[in-house]
Amino acid sequence: MAEARDREAADEPLPADPAERLRLVVLRVTQALGLQATVDVEDTDEELRAVVEGEDLGLLIGKHGATIDALQHLAVRIVLHGETDDRRIVVDAAGYRARRENALQREADRAVADALRYGRAVELEPMRAPERKVVHIYLRDRTDIETHSEGDEPERRLVVSPLRPTAKP
Structure with a gap:
């Protein structure tokens, strides 16, 4: 019934x-x-x-x-x-979306710190388009780095690159 x-x-x-x-x-x-x-x-x-x-x-x-x-x-x-x-x-x-967004932001912050510390591009783990978008939006107002995506799905990755080399000898 x-x-x-x-x-x-x-x-x-x-x-x-x-x-x-x-x-x-x-x-x-x-x-x-x-x-x-x-x-x-x-x-x-x-x-x-x-x-x-x-x-x-x-x-x-x-x-x-x-x-x-x-x-x-x-x-x-x-x-x-x-x-x-x-x-x-x-x-x-x-509450999955907020938890995942926070995790992605922490991952992005680590990538930014590494890119600036070592003066080179840092790749994040592969992620789906909606997650890459969250990271791009989170980092878009930064003036010391830029982001772009590389690769093909499902291995497409977000890359964080310093705008100026900052590595210390």
């Missing part, structure tokens, strides 16, 4: 409101994964952020965030399809 009700809910058209559409898309995926979770949407002028809370959300986050990134990509395609809305769509689970 519950399966029939779930199938009927899955067949219902998505709501016209982008925030409610985002909530429903993310909720359907969490339910399909068998997770007991709630989905709330924070609606601002800049972004729509779906926040998933519950137990054991590791399956939703996936290895190195691959699953939640894929869900976010899917949500962008579904929620903004046919819309003129240019807000960012973010899907987060159990």
Whole structure:
């Protein structure tokens, strides 16, 4: 009986409101994964952020965030399809995005310190495009280094280079 009700809910058209559409898309995926979770949407002028809370959300986050990134990509395609809305769509689970952003910023700070100390380019570990973007944005206002990406997916890396050699003899 519950399966029939779930199938009927899955067949219902998505709501016209982008925030409610985002909530429903993310909720359907969490339910399909068998997770007991709630989905709330924070609606601002800049972004729509779906926040998933519950137990054991590791399956939703996936290895190195691959699953939640894929869900976010899917949500962008579904929620903004046919819309003129240019807000960012973010899907987060159990605070993963903030934790990962902090880890990426610490990694970027270490790379900057090494690039400036040794006067040469420093490569970070391979990362997916959304993570490279976080680092590029984090470092973009610095005047002593520059960043660019090199390589092909999935081994594409962000490189931090000093603008002036600073190595001490």
